[in-house]
Amino acid sequence: MIIKSVSPKHINQIVEIENDSFITPWPKQILADYIKKPGFFCNIAINGRDEEVAGYSISTLIYDEIHVFKIAVSRCHRRKGVAIELLSDTFNFYEKMGALSVILEVRTTNAPAIELYKKLGFEIIRTRKNYYGRGRGDAYVMGLALDRYYQKFLSAT
Numbered sequence: 001m002i003i004k005s006v007s008p009k010h011i012n013q014i015v016e017i018e019n020d021s022f023i024t025p026w027p028k029q030i031l032a033d034y035i036k037k038p039g040f041f042c043n044i045a046i047n048g049r050d051e052e053v054a055g056y057s058i059s060t061l062i063y064d065e066i067h068v069f070k071i072a073v074s075r076c077h078r079r080k081g082v083a084i085e086l087l088s089d090t091f092n093f094y095e096k097m098g099a100l101s102v103i104l105e106v107r108t109t110n111a112p113a114i115e116l117y118k119k120l121g122f123e124i125i126r127t128r129k130n131y132y133g134r135g136r137g138d139a140y141v142m143g144l145a146l147d148r149y150y151q152k153f154l155s156a157t
């Protein structure tokens, strides 16, 4: 698996994974805007030489805090460490720019994602009620200090 920066030619594969991964997927135009927006980092995992996109993430840096907006991996590539590779690449990219911490929201019922974040050292900071709309689900705000990630997660792998 190769982790690299996204290019516009990957948008259709990203949209496919997005539509298959989220209850309320972002429309193609919003994804296309984000992947070329200045100040946003979007990386992809590419499988082999056929340029098949296995996963992607979108994030930005606000002061010294990384905000992860999106991460998704296609069903056939899950549980192979792709999400860990994408997030590690993101953390390394922003760490060089002075990032100290990471923050994100995750649906409280999204056990795979919550386990992924906990494995990296994230902790639940608080719950945001009705984050996905009234009656449509709550979110945990999860946070990670990057020094904890570098000391604990990386030293254990």
Ligand SMILES: CC(C)(COP(=O)(O)OP(=O)(O)OC[C@H]1O[C@@H](n2cnc3c(N)ncnc32)[C@H](O)[C@@H]1OP(=O)(O)O)[C@@H](O)C(=O)NCCC(=O)NCCS
Binding pocket: 021, 022, 071, 072, 073, 074, 077, 078, 079, 080, 081, 082, 083, 084, 085, 105, 106, 107, 110, 111, 112, 113, 115, 116, 117, 119
């Ligand atoms: C969440 C998601 C990104 C994980 O991607 P992935 O590439 O399969 O994750 P990884 O293989 O890197 O998994 C790393 C760890 O996360 C945890 N994890 C991942 N999927 C899990 C699952 N289905 N059940 C329990 N734990 C899981 C495990 O601790 C795993 O380590 P292990 O395989 O050694 O046990 C993927 O399931 C996905 O795309 N889901 C739909 C989109 C989504 O929910 N995104 C997150 C929005 S906040």
